[in-house]
Amino acid sequence: xxxxxxxxxxxxxxxxxxxxxxxxxxxxxxxxxxxxxxxxxxxxxxxxxxxxxxxxxxxxxxxxxxxxxxxxxxxxxxxxxxxxxxxxxxxxxxxxxxxxxxxxxxxxxxxxxxxxxxxxxxxxxxxxxxxxxxxxxx
Numbered sequence: 031x032x033x034x035x036x037x038x039x040x041x042x043x044x045x046x047x048x049x050x051x052x053x054x055x056x057x058x059x060x061x062x063x064x065x066x067x068x069x070x071x072x073x074x075x076x077x078x079x080x081x082x083x084x085x086x087x088x089x090x091x092x093x094x095x096x097x098x099x100x101x102x103x104x105x106x107x108x109x110x111x112x113x114x115x116x117x118x119x120x121x122x123x124x125x126x127x128x129x130x131x132x133x134x135x136x137x138x139x140x141x142x143x144x145x146x147x148x149x150x151x152x153x154x155x156x157x158x159x160x161x162x163x164x165x166x167x168x
Contacts, residue, residue: 031064031065031068042135051136052136052138052139053135053136054136054137054138054139055134055135055136055137056133056134056137057134059130059133059134059137059142060131060134060135061134063127063130063131063133063134064131064134066127066130066147066150066151066154067127067130067131067150069154070123070127070150070153070154070157071123071127072157073153073154073157073158073161074123074153074154074156074157075091075157076157076161077156077157077158077160077161077164078090078091080160080161080164080165080168081160081161081164098124101115102119102122102124102125102128103116103119103125103128104124104125104128108125120145120149121149122149123149123150123153126145126146126147126149126150127146127150129142129143129146130142130146130147130150
C-alpha cells in the first residue's frame with residue numbers, strides 16, 4: 031500500500047487539474063476505506079496464490095486484471111451494463127471498493143451504502159479463510 035500511495039496522490043492531482051473535480055475529503059472514511067480495500071485485495075490475492083497452481087494462478091490474475099479494467103463500473107456508469115451484470119457487480123468487491131473510495135475523496139458528490147462495507151468485509155474474510163486453510167494444510 032505504501033508503494034501505491036505516491037501514484038494515487040499523483041493520479042488524484044492530475045484528475046483535479048484535468049477534470050476540475052470538486053474534492054470534499056472525508057478523512058476518516060478515506061483512511062478506513064483505503065485500509066479495508068488494501069486488506070481485501072491482499073487477502074483475495076493471497077487466497078488465489080496459495081490455493082491454485084502457479085500457472086493457473088497467473089492465468090486467473092490476468093483474467094481478473096482484464097475483467098476489472100474493462101468490465102467493472104468504476105470508470106463508467108453501471109447503467110451502461112446489462113441488469114444481470116450490474117447485480118453481479120453488487121456482490122463483487124470492485125464496485126463497492128470504488129464507491130467507498132470515491133465517497134472518501136468527494137463526499138459532497140458521491141455516497142456509499144452499508145452494503146459496500148459488508149461486501150468488502152465478506153470478501154476479506156473469505157480470502158483470509160482460504161489463505162489460512164491452504165497454509166495450514168501445507
